[in-house]
Amino acid sequence: MIEIALTLPLAATTLAVEATLPDGATAVMGPSGAGKTSLLEAMAGLRPRTRGRLVVNGEVLLDGARGVRLPPERRRVGYVPQDAQLFPHLSVRQNVLFGARAPRGRVDGMLEVLELGRLLERHPGTLSGGERQRVALARALATDPRLLLLDEPLAGLDVALRERVLPYLLRLRAEWNVPTLYVTHQLGEAIVLAERVLVLAAGRVARQVPPLALLAAEAPEASAERDLENFLPGRVRTHDAAGGVTRVTLDGGGEMTVPLAREHAPGSAVTLVVRAEDVLVAVEAPHGLSARNVFAAGVADCARAGADVTLRCNLVEGSLAVLVRLTPAAVATLEIRPGVRVWLAIKSHSVRLT
Numbered sequence: 001m002i003e004i005a006l007t008l009p010l011a012a013t014t015l016a017v018e019a020t021l022p023d024g025a026t027a028v029m030g031p032s033g034a035g036k037t038s039l040l041e042a043m044a045g046l047r048p049r050t051r052g053r054l055v056v057n058g059e060v061l062l063d064g065a066r067g068v069r070l071p072p073e074r075r076r077v078g079y080v081p082q083d084a085q086l087f088p089h090l091s092v093r094q095n096v097l098f099g100a101r102a103p104r105g106r107v108d109g110m111l112e113v114l115e116l117g118r119l120l121e122r123h124p125g126t127l128s129g130g131e132r133q134r135v136a137l138a139r140a141l142a143t144d145p146r147l148l149l150l151d152e153p154l155a156g157l158d159v160a161l162r163e164r165v166l167p168y169l170l171r172l173r174a175e176w177n178v179p180t181l182y183v184t185h186q187l188g189e190a191i192v193l194a195e196r197v198l199v200l201a202a203g204r205v206a207r208q209v210p211p212l213a214l215l216a217a218e219a220p221e222a223s224a225e226r227d228l229e230n231f232l233p234g235r236v237r238t239h240d241a242a243g244g245v246t247r248v249t250l251d252g253g254g255e256m257t258v259p260l261a262r263e264h265a266p267g268s269a270v271t272l273v274v275r276a277e278d279v280l281v282a283v284e285a286p287h288g289l290s291a292r293n294v295f296a297a298g299v300a301d302c303a304r305a306g307a308d309v310t311l312r313c314n315l316v317e318g319s320l321a322v323l324v325r326l327t328p329a330a331v332a333t334l335e336i337r338p339g340v341r342v343w344l345a346i347k348s349h350s351v352r353l354t
Contacts, residue, residue, distance in 0.1 A: 002179055003055040008042050015203040025173055025180040027190035030200035036183045040149040044079040045072035056147045078140030078148045082155055084132045086124040092135050093120040102144035110141050113171050129157050130165045148180040163354060167233045167271035169193060174251055187214055188228055212312055215305035228276040228323050236264045253318020257292040258351045271354045276325040278350040282343045283334050291345040299340045313344060
């Protein structure tokens with residue numbers, strides 16, 4: 001649990017944030033100038049004028065009334081700023097190990113998840129934007145943080161690079177289980193990565209809601225997010241040349257079949273991308289479908305978004321959540337609501353492999 005009661009004078013206003021956040025991932029959203037970056041810097045101990053109280057899972061990082069103010073290096077807060085801020089004169093390996101506290105085995109596992117092994121002897125100036133962000137994530141996690149703060153880690157990347165880096169964030173969230181605050185302007189990222197959203201406006205908490213609540217037509221945060229995609233990380237299990245398919249074991253449990261993709265070797269990490277509108281829903285176990293991928297799931301949340309309804313469904317087997325987009329007529333006919341058991345069907349050719 002994260003207990004926040006912080007104030008910080010800013011140029012145009014005063015940041016005054018009070019919130020209690022459970023473990024897991026929280027997206028921080030709001031218009032430019034709302035105080036999102038300032039909040040993360042205050043929590044990391046980078047703003048000396050910050051006052052108030054900050055407690056992370058029982059550890060007091062700041063308590064003005066008791067005279068407690070841990071310096072940044074003692075807070076065990078992993079902070080990834082927008083521009084990565086790597087040391088240009090150090091190799092990737094040296095950047096990652098700078099200030100590392102995590103056991104070496106865990107660091108090696110994290111480097112494998114982020115696929116940084118082949119880059120360890122290179123320097124930041126030779127890396128792409130996506131590679132630099134992965135190195136910055138690795139450096140933050142190598143400190144064995146009790147809290148991870150990510151300030152728009154995908155903002156400087158083009159669409160293709162965002163699509164490649166996002167799955168790494170999903171894998172890290174699942175494997176490291178570190179409480180995380182994630183600043184973003186993209187509602188799609190918030191829905192995929194976070195359990196809740198803290199919306200800031202003029203330095204204050206405007207609301208704290210599930211991500212799907214921001215899909216409502218009146219929510220300004222949703223203005224540019226209408227094309228929702230599922231990012232499902234996994235590993236190639238087998239290729240079936242005769243059947244024309246590749247089978248992928250999902251990181252969160254279960255398996256999916258996709259069109260034959262021999263360019264991905266068995267055992268290699270991949271991400272399956274499925275548009276929310278390409279997922280079919282049944283309220284009874286389907287039979288005789290051509291769709292190869294059918295999963296039992298429970299409806300966790302529903303939200304009207306313009307002309308459509310978006311569902312968040314939790315798979316019964318495993319820990320994955322899948323976004324589904326339906327017409328209101330379909331939702332009414334099938335009597336879909338939170339708590340209802342459904343079956344999700346995904347055609348193999350609706351899956352994009354990255």
